């Protein structure tokens with residue numbers, strides 16, 4: 001019975017080999033969790049490391065914070081963006097610093113930079129410009145990522161030029177920055193530096209003007225593309241009064257900001273110069289810009305990648321007091337391009353050949369400027385900013401411009417440029433062989449009189465009285481011009497020249513071209529002008545008239561066919577241009593990708609090497 005009882009009461013559980021320790025059990029409350037964690041020695045070490053690391057990091061941050069505070073208290077730091085005008089000022093200023101000229105670490109470029117800017121002529125190079133060989137000026141720029149130090153007004157100063165590749169839309173772009181640090185507590189030093197740099201820049205610009213243009217693609221900004229010597233207004237020969245009126249109007253406009261503001265009139269002025277090709281429209285704008293000290297911003301409405309919104313943004317970025325120039329505006333905006341693109345897309349209209357071409361372009365690429373886009377830009381943005389911008393537009397075909405574009409308020413002054421008058425021909429001849437700054441339009445006899453004070457109706461601004469008899473030497477005279485010409489003789493030759501030139505038949509460019517053929521022989525130019533004029537007229541008539549001989553059957557073309565052919569040619573040319581531009585863009589993108597790839601590979605290698613060394 002007992003054995004039975006024993007067998008019943010004994011538990012049927014396998015005995016455990018080791019007892020479970022209290023430390024191995026998972027703790028249930030927080031204090032026991034902490035006790036449990038501290039019992040793990042590895043974790044203890046980790047915590048120590050974190051605390052020590054945190055302590056040192058905090059110390060580092062405090063030290064650096066104090067350092068930067070101290071640095072910012074003793075240093076004045078300024079950054080200049082490569083696209084900004086101040087960048088150019090500082091480059092010009094830098095180029096004038098003797099210590100910079102002695103620098104042994106420079107970047108050399110044949111690109112002109114800014115105005116005259118950092119173009120430093122090497123010793124012995126001065127004479128090159130007089131040689132017949134083509135000569136490109138060298139620009140010495142601060143090397144990239146090198147810090148130059150110099151002294152300015154007793155203060156130590158460092159200059160660093162950096163460049164980085166930034167992504168701009170689809171395209172990459174190099175952006176340059178100039179960093180100037182001056183060791184001083186006086187912030188005015190920076191202001192002085194900027195003022196000095198600007199003054200030097202203006203002085204360097206005195207005989208130059210800058211031309212800016214916008215680049216293709218999505219880079220929506222202005223780039224300095226050229227610095228040109230200012231052209232004297234005297235070298236532009238127009239019928240009396242025209243040039244003077246324009247200069248006075250533009251100058252008066254720039255000086256009357258308050259007048260415009262008081263009356264709530266948008267402070268802008270538009271000039272439309274229209275007329276014969278080669279009659280001096282572009283030349284006059286450049287000369288006027290030089291006279292008024294304005295830079296020219298060329299807006300190419302037909303440029304690939306330019307659409308309404310990018311045009312708007314470009315115009316918004318124009319600086320105060322400048323000339324915006326839209327050349328051959330008729331090429332982009334004709335009556336055929338109506339305000340809504342749909343109408344322009346009406347390619348079936350036989351009266352609308354330009355419209356067809358444009359519609360084709362606009363259906364193929366959506367990035368074209370529309371007339372309404374331009375009108376909106378002119379109205380909205382130029383009105384909003386009272387910045388005194390002058391718009392010049394030129395065209396050969398006044399009537400083909402949409403009336404909305406040429407109405408006052410958008411194009412306030414219209415100036416017609418005709419083919420050369422006798423007056424212009426005479427003055428051109430005289431000035432061509434006697435290009436000094438003289439009073440023109442006055443006969444020698446008149447110049448004797450007291451009234452000849454330079455304000456004759458020729459309107460040329462020089463106040464110098466012409467000498468009664470002036471010997472004019474023609475360089476390397478030919479057989480005909482052995483004798484030196486007196487001023488009077490040259491005047492009478494100019495009159496002869498004008499007599500031989502029919503009124504309003506030749507452009508000034510054509511007359512200039514003729515004189516260029518006799519540039520050292522005025523007498524010969526007079527002798528042959530009759531023959532030349534006759535021949536030109538005959539050539540022109542031959543081009544205009546159908547040929548006298550019986551045309552072959554296949555040569556006969558109906559006027560409609562000719563028109564159609566012209567249209568087809570125009571379309572083909574446009575399409576070809578678009579394709580060319582597209583291919584060009586593709587090529588550029590490919591090159592860019594390759595370059596980026598290369599740079600990335602180099603960076604990766606560098607990185608890899610670095611890790612390896614570590």
Ligand SMILES: Nc1ncnc2c1ncn2[C@@H]1O[C@H](COP(=O)(O)OP(=O)(O)OP(=O)(O)O)[C@@H](O)[C@H]1O
Nearest residue numbers: 235236237238276277278279280281282283508509
């Ligand atoms: N009125 C002028 N006075 C002096 N030179 C002139 C004049 N007109 C033209 N020229 C000369 O002719 C050349 C062409 O002139 P310019 O380019 O200014 O003409 P344009 O009217 O703008 O021609 P286009 O309408 O074809 O653009 C220049 O070299 C310029 O010096």
